Amino acid sequence: MLPLLSVDGLVKHFPVRRGLLRRTTEMLQAVDGVSFTVEPGETLGVVGESGCGKSTLARVMLRLVTADSGSVRFHGEDLFTASPGRLKRLRRDLQLVFQDPHASLNPRMTMRDAVAFNLIIHGIDRASARRRADDMLGDVGLEPALFGGRYPHEVSGGQRQRVNIARALVLDPQLVVLDEPVSALDKSVQAQVLNLLQQLKAARRLTYVLISHDLNVIEYASDRVIVLYLGKIVEMGPATVVAAAPQHPYTQALFRSAPSMDPSQRLLEPPLTGDPPNPLRPPSGCRFRTRCPFAMALCAEETPPLLEIGAGHFAACHLQCGHSGTRNDARALAGMPQNRDGA
Amino acid sequence: MSTATPAVLSAAPAPRGALSYWGLVGHRLARDPVTLIAGALLGAIVLGAVLAPVIAPYDPVDGSIRLRLSPIGTTGHPLGTDEQGRDMLTRLLFGGRMTLLAGITPIAVACLLGGLLGVLAGYLGGLVNTVVMRVCDIFYAFPAVLLAIAISGALGPGLTNTLISLSVVFLPRIIRVAEAATVQTKSLEYVAAARASGAGSAAIVRYHLVPNVLAPVLVFTSTQVSLSIILAAGLSFLGLGVTPPAAEWGLMLNTLRQSIYVDPWVPALPGVAIFIVSMAFNLLSDGLRDAMDTRG
Numbered sequence: 001m002l003p004l005l006s007v008d009g010l011v012k013h014f015p016v017r018r019g020l021l022r023r024t025t026e027m028l029q030a031v032d033g034v035s036f037t038v039e040p041g042e043t044l045g046v047v048g049e050s051g052c053g054k055s056t057l058a059r060v061m062l063r064l065v066t067a068d069s070g071s072v073r074f075h076g077e078d079l080f081t082a083s084p085g086r087l088k089r090l091r092r093d094l095q096l097v098f099q100d101p102h103a104s105l106n107p108r109m110t111m112r113d114a115v116a117f118n119l120i121i122h123g124i125d126r127a128s129a130r131r132r133a134d135d136m137l138g139d140v141g142l143e144p145a146l147f148g149g150r151y152p153h154e155v156s157g158g159q160r161q162r163v164n165i166a167r168a169l170v171l172d173p174q175l176v177v178l179d180e181p182v183s184a185l186d187k188s189v190q191a192q193v194l195n196l197l198q199q200l201k202a203a204r205r206l207t208y209v210l211i212s213h214d215l216n217v218i219e220y221a222s223d224r225v226i227v228l229y230l231g232k233i234v235e236m237g238p239a240t241v242v243a244a245a246p247q248h249p250y251t252q253a254l255f256r257s258a259p260s261m262d263p264s265q266r267l268l269e270p271p272l273t274g275d276p277p278n279p280l281r282p283p284s285g286c287r288f289r290t291r292c293p294f295a296m297a298l299c300a301e302e303t304p305p306l307l308e309i310g311a312g313h314f315a316a317c318h319l320q321c322g323h324s325g326t327r328n329d330a331r332a333l334a335g336m337p338q339n340r341d342g343a
Numbered sequence: 344m345s346t347a348t349p350a351v352l353s354a355a356p357a358p359r360g361a362l363s364y365w366g367l368v369g370h371r372l373a374r375d376p377v378t379l380i381a382g383a384l385l386g387a388i389v390l391g392a393v394l395a396p397v398i399a400p401y402d403p404v405d406g407s408i409r410l411r412l413s414p415i416g417t418t419g420h421p422l423g424t425d426e427q428g429r430d431m432l433t434r435l436l437f438g439g440r441m442t443l444l445a446g447i448t449p450i451a452v453a454c455l456l457g458g459l460l461g462v463l464a465g466y467l468g469g470l471v472n473t474v475v476m477r478v479c480d481i482f483y484a485f486p487a488v489l490l491a492i493a494i495s496g497a498l499g500p501g502l503t504n505t506l507i508s509l510s511v512v513f514l515p516r517i518i519r520v521a522e523a524a525t526v527q528t529k530s531l532e533y534v535a536a537a538r539a540s541g542a543g544s545a546a547i548v549r550y551h552l553v554p555n556v557l558a559p560v561l562v563f564t565s566t567q568v569s570l571s572i573i574l575a576a577g578l579s580f581l582g583l584g585v586t587p588p589a590a591e592w593g594l595m596l597n598t599l600r601q602s603i604y605v606d607p608w609v610p611a612l613p614g615v616a617i618f619i620v621s622m623a624f625n626l627l628s629d630g631l632r633d634a635m636d637t638r639g
Contacts, residue, residue, distance in 0.1 A: 064538060088541035095540070099532075104532035121537075121543070
């Protein structure tokens with residue numbers, strides 16, 4: 001089946017300008033050669049630490065930021081070469097829900113107008129746009145008579161996020177990119193909003209790309225997971241498989257750093273120490289090698305390719321491709337079950 | 344405690360689903376006593392200036408030399424007469440027309456033009472921004488009074504030239520505020536959200552930028568009205584603005600300044616008028632700033 005969206009070799013480097021003449025001295029490699037597909041009806045989780053390029057990936061994918069190279073195809077149609085008119089039409093099918101419920105709503109627009117705006121710019125008259133906006137507000141659990149006329153500062157963060165979702169869905173999109181949709185909310189509200197997203201997905205046959213740094217959110221909501229590290233995919237696969245048997249040392253550390261409820265599982269040492277390396281000067285070869293407990297000489301020389309190690313399960317680590325001298329040690333050290341990749 | 348509870352309840356914001364943003368601002372302004380008093384005072388002064396030909400008891404340029412420099416309280420001339428025997432009340436009413444016109448018009452012109460240029464420079468960025476903002480910097484390098492005098496002096500005296508020179512003085516300031524507010528608003532997520540939904544530049548500027556840039560620009564502009572009135576009066580005082588025998592507060596101050604040794608009270612009147620008007624505008628702009636802050 002043709003994927004809904006296929007991202008191929010996406011690269012986005014931001015120039016860092018310094019000095020009096022504003023010369024480009026360095027390039028920040030926010031997204032560096034990312035390829036994946038989004039299948040219709042799935043939820044694809046994208047997880048990684050702060051600054052690993054998650055949000056940039058979302059913006060480049062939807063052509064809010066121009067990519068340096070690579071392509072994004074929606075139903076096979078290249079988004080980056082689409083004409084302005086065609087792009088405007090495509091934007092109705094590809095929507096984005098933002099992270100910050102404060103900054104993502106115009107303080108001078110009522111809830112109803114914020115949702116109706118998206119319809120009005122696509123040529124729907126004001127009266128019916130407002131009616132459809134009211135219906136949509138009802139669908140996200142906000143009583144239109146009560147909330148339609150309110151301004152963003154008059155409602156709570158969770159309610160604002162519901163309006164953000166309503167604004168994205170009112171255009172009847174096929175794919176919704178959720179950029180940290182719940183990370184600014186309280187835990188109890190997070191659950192409500194996540195459940196709402198699940199209900200809406202089922203009711204409207206949506207496809208989600210769910211970006212989050214929260215493994216619980218990703219595990220709870222996604223079918224497949226992409227793990228990003230410094231702008232590169234380090235592991236990709238079905239959510240259950242990646243959660244149960246992560247293969248890349250970074251993914252292993254990421255899952256082990258989530259606090260366990262079981263005291264006997266308490267960690268004696270933090271699984272990951274230090275900050276990610278400066279993305280202006282990423283390490284040579286494997287970008288994780290500076291923090292990897294299993295780093296070898298090869299890791300500094302060659303960038304590990306993203307290889308299929310199981311059904312639909314990919315990892316980019318030299319331990320996975322023949323350089324298995326330390327592989328079992330690595331598994332044992334990481335405390336992971338063995339022989340789970342032989343599917 | 345039992346009496347405190349209803350008070351707290353009544354202080355809670357009433358449901359204002361039907362109230363628009365501007366309705367809310369008006370509602371808040373109407374509840375601020377200082378703003379109300381300043382507004383009433385200004386309203387009375389503006390009304391007096393507008394209705395001057397109807398309500399003024401005498402002709403503003405025709406005086407009786409026999410009655411020159413009558414003190415305040417003279418029968419028939421409640422605020423006295425000036426050095427040519429013209430009725431001070433009449434001249435203050437007529438003078439207000441000129442002073443308010445010369446003070447407010449440049450601000451209105453600068454607000455409209457400056458707001459437009461500032462939003463454009465901020466939104467388009469790049470070369471447009473650089474050109475507009477660097478030209479502003481050149482004008483900004485001169486003190487306001489010096490710039491007003493220089494331009495007025497170059498253009499020559501007269502009301503039109505005063506208006507032009509004051510507009511030029513205030514234009515760069517307003518452009519700067521509008522540009523800063525636009526750049527800040529432009530980077531917010533709701534603008535990105537609008538773009539992600541396929542909104543064009545026109546819709547983004549019209550629905551997202553202008554409404555959010557308007558509040559800071561209007562508040563800043565209102566603080567400049569009093570300065571503009573003082574500058575307009577100052578130019579007339581220096582002989583660069585309105586020409587005699589027309590009545591204008593700054594000009595009246597100048598012509599009466601010799602008489603200050605005869606009776607200090609009558610020459611002080613135009614100064615008092617300038618003080619009251621600029622004070623009232625400042626209080627009004629403070630009230631406006633508070634009322635327009637939606638997060639308050």
